[in-house]
Amino acid sequence: EALADYELLELLLFYSIERVDTKPLAKALLERFGTLGDVFAAEPAELREFEIDQRTLVHFKALRESGRRLAERKVKDMPVLTNWQQLIDYCHAALAHEKTEQFRILFLDRKNVLIADEVQQRGTIDHTPVYPREVVKRALALNAAALILVHNHPSGDPKPSRDDIEMTREIKAAAGALGISIHDHLVIGRKGHASFRSLGLLA
Template structure:
């Protein structure tokens, strides 16, 4: 599909040129429009990339939507990889869960820079109270592709856990998404 799309218009980029510049197809379909235009892609080409990505995200999210998140962990990780792994800036996402760990809401609360996203525990807990959430899973991506938690990630998680616990909201996990991999604070013994 990528090859067909990129070779369909005269003067447009070739798939091989894009993949020589970007490390993966995930990086290509999440690249900024201005980056893609330098390869000769048209607005139509870029819109098609966005559509493909949106379809993939919606399909992955559908697998998560109607089942408890904790008993559907692999589908949840697949969705998070699809939605976040190749973003060029960090984003902080929160999954708000009910008492049975069903998804109430999935929200990107913050967007940051290439290596930092501010997180405000007060705002996370405030939103959880508004949604009547009983539990949370927080997620952020590392644009570098390496999901290893930083010291700041660990401290932020401790602060989030303390704020949530004070209001009887369970923080089930903090997941860092990398390129095709992830780090779970719970699995690492950090939560």
């Protein structure tokens, strides 16, 4: 039987905090931050308010990175368009709990196999400057045939903004002029995502 989130967190805390009843702490952390992912991604200063020690902070960081790498392995060396849910899981693991916006690009070859996943820009809590010329320049350098654009909304709401839509149109036009396809633009929130293709925003 699957453990509840607080039970799993309690178990993890048990192995890093000795001789303490960790159930109240696990419940308090989830009440404050919301999900296991949010707990693992919380700032050290926030966690220290709960008297979380350095050893536990390191464990949390390792767990988060392990989750990201496991998700990444599932999308490497295979056509991502036929493994779409695994791609979504990977993007969520990489971006859902970031505190500021990141704009990433997944560069694909002609068989839609992942060549590279790169952070193109980092921004503020609600804005990331993106330059279509730089996107296309990097795609040409990697000999990419197609791109999947990905960015996060730290607010948690993945609904595309007007700026997101306009920026995507500019990148699509610049890439299309050189024969590079834009398969999708994914916006990642804490509990979900939005797909430009599914929303009809790539027409």
